[in-house]
Amino acid sequence: MRLLRLFPDDTKIPFMKWRKWSFLISGIASVVCFVVLYTHGMNTGIDFQGGTLMEIQTKSGPADLEAIRNQLNGLGLGEVQVQSFGAEDDVLIRIARQEGGDEAQTAVVGKVQAALGDKVDYRRTEMVGPRVSGELAQNGILGIISALGLIMVYVWFRFEWQYSLGAVIATLHDVVLTIGFFAITQVEFNLSSIAAILTIVGYSLNDTVVVYDRIREMRRKYKRLNLVVLLDLAINQTLTRTTNTALTTLIALSALVIFGGEVIRSFTASMLFGVLIGTYSSIFIAAPILIFLDPQLAGDKSAKKVEDDGDEAAEPA
Amino acid sequence: MLYFSRWKVTTILLTIFVALVVLIPNYLTSDQIKTYWPSWLPGRQVVLGLDLQGGVYLLYQVDVNDYKQKRLKALEGDIRQAMRDEPRIGYTGLGIQGDVVQLKIRDADKVEEAAKRLGNLLNPLSTGALGGAAVTEFQFDQGSDGLMRLGFSEAGLDKRLGTVVQQSIEVIRRRVDQMGAVEPSIQRQGSDRILVEAPGEKDPARLKNIIGRTAQMTFHLVDLNVSADEAAKGNLPPGEMLLKQKEAGGMPMVVDETPLMTGEDLTDAQTSFQSQTNEPVVSFRLSTSGARKFAQVTSDNVGRLFAIVLDDEIISAPRINEPITQGSGQISGNFSVETANDLAVLLRAGALPAKLSVAEERTVGPGLGADSIAAGERAALIGTVAVVIFMLAAYGLFGVFANIALVVNLILIMAIITILQATLTLPGIAGIVLTMGMAVDSNVLIYERIREEQRLGRSPVSAIDAGFRRAFGTILDANITTLIAAIVLFQMGSGPVKGFAVTHVIGIVTTMFTAITFTRLVVATWVRYRRPSVVPL
Numbered sequence: 073m074r075l076l077r078l079f080p081d082d083t084k085i086p087f088m089k090w091r092k093w094s095f096l097i098s099g100i101a102s103v104v105c106f107v108v109l110y111t112h113g114m115n116t117g118i119d120f121q122g123g124t125l126m127e128i129q130t131k132s133g134p135a136d137l138e139a140i141r142n143q144l145n146g147l148g149l150g151e152v153q154v155q156s157f158g159a160e161d162d163v164l165i166r167i168a169r170q171e172g173g174d175e176a177q178t179a180v181v182g183k184v185q186a187a188l189g190d191k192v193d194y195r196r197t198e199m200v201g202p203r204v205s206g207e208l209a210q211n212g213i214l215g216i217i218s219a220l221g222l223i224m225v226y227v228w229f230r231f232e233w234q235y236s237l238g239a240v241i242a243t244l245h246d247v248v249l250t251i252g253f254f255a256i257t258q259v260e261f262n263l264s265s266i267a268a269i270l271t272i273v274g275y276s277l278n279d280t281v282v283v284y285d286r287i288r289e290m291r292r293k294y295k296r297l298n299l300v301v302l303l304d305l306a307i308n309q310t311l312t313r314t315t316n317t318a319l320t321t322l323i324a325l326s327a328l329v330i331f332g333g334e335v336i337r338s339f340t341a342s343m344l345f346g347v348l349i350g351t352y353s354s355i356f357i358a359a360p361i362l363i364f365l366d367p368q369l370a371g372d373k374s375a376k377k378v379e380d381d382g383d384e385a386a387e388p389a
Numbered sequence: 390m391l392y393f394s395r396w397k398v399t400t401i402l403l404t405i406f407v408a409l410v411v412l413i414p415n416y417l418t419s420d421q422i423k424t425y426w427p428s429w430l431p432g433r434q435v436v437l438g439l440d441l442q443g444g445v446y447l448l449y450q451v452d453v454n455d456y457k458q459k460r461l462k463a464l465e466g467d468i469r470q471a472m473r474d475e476p477r478i479g480y481t482g483l484g485i486q487g488d489v490v491q492l493k494i495r496d497a498d499k500v501e502e503a504a505k506r507l508g509n510l511l512n513p514l515s516t517g518a519l520g521g522a523a524v525t526e527f528q529f530d531q532g533s534d535g536l537m538r539l540g541f542s543e544a545g546l547d548k549r550l551g552t553v554v555q556q557s558i559e560v561i562r563r564r565v566d567q568m569g570a571v572e573p574s575i576q577r578q579g580s581d582r583i584l585v586e587a588p589g590e591k592d593p594a595r596l597k598n599i600i601g602r603t604a605q606m607t608f609h610l611v612d613l614n615v616s617a618d619e620a621a622k623g624n625l626p627p628g629e630m631l632l633k634q635k636e637a638g639g640m641p642m643v644v645d646e647t648p649l650m651t652g653e654d655l656t657d658a659q660t661s662f663q664s665q666t667n668e669p670v671v672s673f674r675l676s677t678s679g680a681r682k683f684a685q686v687t688s689d690n691v692g693r694l695f696a697i698v699l700d701d702e703i704i705s706a707p708r709i710n711e712p713i714t715q716g717s718g719q720i721s722g723n724f725s726v727e728t729a730n731d732l733a734v735l736l737r738a739g740a741l742p743a744k745l746s747v748a749e750e751r752t753v754g755p756g757l758g759a760d761s762i763a764a765g766e767r768a769a770l771i772g773t774v775a776v777v778i779f780m781l782a783a784y785g786l787f788g789v790f791a792n793i794a795l796v797v798n799l800i801l802i803m804a805i806i807t808i809l810q811a812t813l814t815l816p817g818i819a820g821i822v823l824t825m826g827m828a829v830d831s832n833v834l835i836y837e838r839i840r841e842e843q844r845l846g847r848s849p850v851s852a853i854d855a856g857f858r859r860a861f862g863t864i865l866d867a868n869i870t871t872l873i874a875a876i877v878l879f880q881m882g883s884g885p886v887k888g889f890a891v892t893h894v895i896g897i898v899t900t901m902f903t904a905i906t907f908t909r910l911v912v913a914t915w916v917r918y919r920r921p922s923v924v925p926l
Contacts, residue, residue, distance in 0.1 A: 173746075194752075267886045310837075
């Protein structure tokens with residue numbers, strides 16, 4: 073049986089030659105993300121804003137969104153969003169945070185249920201008070217920062233600081249673009265989005281570390297090789313692995329996006345996007361940035377260690 | 390790298406066998422487990438999260454301000470009492486100002502005596518005998534010209550809040566136990582919050598109604614000499630207050646501020662039916678001292694109305710037709726059987742020491758839960774099959790090895806979730822599917838390495854050996870970075886997000902295990918029996 077190979081062996085794709093373009097594109101993309109984030113903001117869900125979310129399902133036939141909207145607007149609950157959710161008998165209702173403290177907030181669900189009555193099935197209700205929502209947002213940001221910090225320390229410990237910085241820059245790039253994805257698509261940004269970002273951080277670093285690992289190995293082997301040539305070589309050698317792993321992960325994620333249900337779609341869709349970006353950034357950001365961070369990776373301890381690290385380096389290439 | 394000692398092989402195979410045994414109860418009903426499954430084997434089943442089986446997640450917050458106001462009001466009363474003791478001490482301007490009670494002593498030479506009396510009201514909470522500093526609930530400072538201010542001490546308030554949360558949890562537990570429907574978990578969260586999780590609860594509104602009610606029951610005499618309208622205009626006699634009625638269109642009534650009795654005087658409450666109208670009522674029984682008090686009050690006030698008040702709302706206001714001396718009575722208030730039952734539960738379980746408000750609430754109906762399980766299972770199945778097909782196409786025989794490892798990985802993940810009784814949520818299922826996608830990464834790394842080594846001219850055994858050895862470091866580094874992100878997620882997450890972090894973390898660990906041990910064992914066995922001249926990669 074002939075095996076499926078996406079790339080021939082011994083590809084010599086000059087990735088480093090494109091680094092100006094990739095930096096430019098990523099730079100522009102990041103700026104666009106910031107601009108959109110600033111102008112449009114994110115569609116933050118009730119997790120971070122406080123408020124009420126209800127998913128209902130009509131018991132007979134498709135839902136009349138307009139009627140539901142009118143009915144709920146009559147309750148005087150402030151901003152009410154009514155939208156279709158996946159199926160046509162499924163409706164998502166979002167009600168903004170109430171003035172008047174926890175009690176007014178708690179009363180919302182009861183009021184909506186009284187208004188819509190028994191004609192619908194209440195599939196899900198979520199209510200987040202103002203104090204909790206502030207804490208959730210704070211914890212989320214703290215989580216992403218501490219994850220990045222810890223990983224930076226680990227990579228620094230295992231490699232050199234240039235790699236560590238490069239990995240974090242590449243990962244930050246992924247985080248910024250993913251946040252941009254939320255801002256541009258206006259997909260709801262909630263607690264699970266933070267989870268998605270942290271997963272993307274993990275995946276992207278995983279990918280970057282594999283490439284860096286090969287770069288480090290090559291540097292030990294070919295101490296005098298030009299860094300640009302060496303980086304290209306390392307990326308080409310790991311190319312099949314990078315794409316195959318990205319593919320299996322994307323396959324699994326696609327199954328989740330398509331079949332995993334509406335409830336976690338924003339979670340799975342953003343991860344799908346993030347894995348694509350993470351794969352791109354390992355090759356086009358994380359590797360070439362080493363050229364800028366330090367042209368010769370001065371003080372590369374692993375390079376000096378060659379003499380006593382016989383097994384890894386002494387074997388014939 | 391291709392040699393395995395016998396005990397290592399045994400350990401690997403035994404691990405997988407144990408995992409399989411652990412999984413079996415998940416396919417049995419709980420009755421079958423009881424009847425057929427040997428009791429010495431683990432009989433646990435996967436715990437499904439609220440989003441999968443339906444249920445309620447309620448985070449309550451103790452209303453600190455309400456509690457403080459209540460305590461300050463009580464303190465104000467105590468101060469008034471203390472100053473009234475003989476010899477009386479004259480004062481002006483007694484009242485609550487923000488977080489303190491203040492008053493001004495009229496006579497300069499009585500300030501010292503007043504300070505002494507106030508000192509007795511500070512309410513010591515711990516003596517400090519065991520080395521720690523003594524903690525009192527209140528502290529007071531003395532201004533110039535006889536001004537006294539009593540407020541909370543920080544340590545005292547913390548301590549009181551701790552007790553309040555603890556008592557609230559006990560009350561909630563009593564209430565929920567008496568409802569008898571569900572088995573919720575009730576936990577303290579942080580300093581002033583209580584988390585109630587009730588998986589499988591079908592009537593979240595009722596649960597919320599039962600838990601969240603303060604259920605402070607008091608009896609007050611009604612003052613019919615002052616009309617409600619007049620009182621609303623501000624002509625409320627001192628020591629009286631205006632309360633709304635639950636029935637009668639919410640018409641307010643004027644009642645005495647000091648209750649005749651409180652819910653603490655009750656020893657029992659049950660639902661019963663009034664003999665004439667057959668209407669559901671709650672009958673209560675009083676403690677001995679409560680009965681004595683009630684007998685006294687009712688014989689002194691025959692002909693007057695007394696209001697039965699629950700959480701500042703008058704449930705009913707019956708007339709005292711004759712002295713009630715047998716120490717029991719009935720509360721009627723247009724109840725249905727269920728509301729009467731609920732009130733009886735609340736009265737039996739006692740009042741919450743402070744008001745609770747809902748800070749976060751998440752409810753999932755059973756319908757959505759079932760749909761989510763179906764969606765999760767379908768996504769998991771399709772995702773796994775697609776990955777399996779891809780691996781077969783890309784790596785042939787070695788793809789088969791990778792796929793066997795994938796199945797083993799899945800078995801291990803589910804077994805660990807079952808053993809640890811970690812909660813499986815929909816994002817958790819997503820975590821497993823994602824792991825399926827990422828797990829083959831280790832195999833991909835190893836196989837690509839073997840290919841490279843072979844193309845560099847190594848013999849199959851040598852190439853495989855080098856492939857595993859060199860990929861090992863990469864696998865370790867790559868997985869540990871992913872693991873760090875996943876653990877951070879686990880630390881900060883709650884509910885469904887935590888569910889994702891759990892399966893993700895477990896998945897990463899099992900992936901490393903299967904890649905380093907199981908896949909290697911399979912490949913080594915294949916090499917030993919086939920003695921290949923070329924590695925088919």
